Amino acid sequence: MTGATVWLTGLPSAGKTTIAHALAERLRGEGRRVEVLDGDEIREFLSAGLGFTRTDRYTNVQRIGFVAELLASNGVTALVPVIAPYADSREAVRVRHQAEGTAYLEVHVATPVEVCSERDVKGLYAKQAAGEISGLTGVDDPYEAPESPDLRIESHTQTVQESAAALHGLLVERGLV
Numbered sequence: 001m002t003g004a005t006v007w008l009t010g011l012p013s014a015g016k017t018t019i020a021h022a023l024a025e026r027l028r029g030e031g032r033r034v035e036v037l038d039g040d041e042i043r044e045f046l047s048a049g050l051g052f053t054r055t056d057r058y059t060n061v062q063r064i065g066f067v068a069e070l071l072a073s074n075g076v077t078a079l080v081p082v083i084a085p086y087a088d089s090r091e092a093v094r095v096r097h098q099a100e101g102t103a104y105l106e107v108h109v110a111t112p113v114e115v116c117s118e119r120d121v122k123g124l125y126a127k128q129a130a131g132e133i134s135g136l137t138g139v140d141d142p143y144e145a146p147e148s149p150d151l152r153i154e155s156h157t158q159t160v161q162e163s164a165a166a167l168h169g170l171l172v173e174r175g176l177v
């Protein structure tokens with residue numbers, strides 16, 4: 001089985017996790033081995049102790065990229081719904097995959113910050129607005145949007161299933177499913 005890493009980058013509440021799980025369910029139904037490397041879970045275990053400085057986010061993204069590549073090179077489709085706000089950290093992950101000959105796709109879940117802050121799944125936008133936290137990606141911390149992602153998903157203009165289908169279509173087009 002051909003594995004691949006599919007990195008879903010985007011702002012908090014953009015829909016990365018929701019879309020990743022919808023795609024995972026579809027791929028599993030087709031008999032594929034899939035892992036979703038969820039940002040929150042990773043931060044509880046693999047990246048416990050890391051915060052949200054530029055350096056810590058870089059380290060977090062490299063660790064996740066390392067694990068994703070190991071999985072992908074062993075036939076797993078590794079879905080990675082992680083913000084990864086800095087272009088250089090995403091590029092380093094892409095280069096590592098390239099060096100190992102492992103497929104890597106970058107997907108920008110490009111939901112506008114206005115929509116994300118309305119969704120506000122974890123209440124982070126409200127906390128930032130209330131002055132309780134700072135350094136929130138896309139609000140008072142940088143988000144460097146990918147310039148040429150393999151796919152851009154406008155989650156605010158389509159359903160979760162439509163977004164998952166678009167991603168599935170990309171995997172088919174690239175011969176990865």
Ligand SMILES: Nc1ncnc2c1ncn2[C@@H]1O[C@H](COP(=O)(O)OS(=O)(=O)O)[C@@H](OP(=O)(O)O)[C@H]1O
Pocket residue numbers: 011012013017039040043052056057058060061081082083084085122124134135136137141
């Ligand atoms: N300051 C700040 N900025 C951004 N995100 C924050 C922050 N504080 C906590 N969180 C929550 O942390 C979740 C995981 O972040 P990630 O590991 O994906 O971020 S990063 O790539 O290391 O930047 C991330 O999860 P998602 O909402 O699923 O994207 C946030 O909910």
Ligand SMILES: Nc1ncnc2c1ncn2[C@@H]1O[C@H](COP(=O)(O)OP(=O)(O)O)[C@@H](O)[C@H]1O
Pocket residue numbers: 010011012013014015016017018019081119121155156157158159160163
């Ligand atoms: N079209 C859509 N695509 C993705 N998520 C959507 C959509 N419409 C509403 N949502 C909701 O937005 C929220 C996105 O949260 P989540 O997937 O955790 O985002 P992220 O992982 O990017 O932080 C979920 O509650 C989801 O149900």
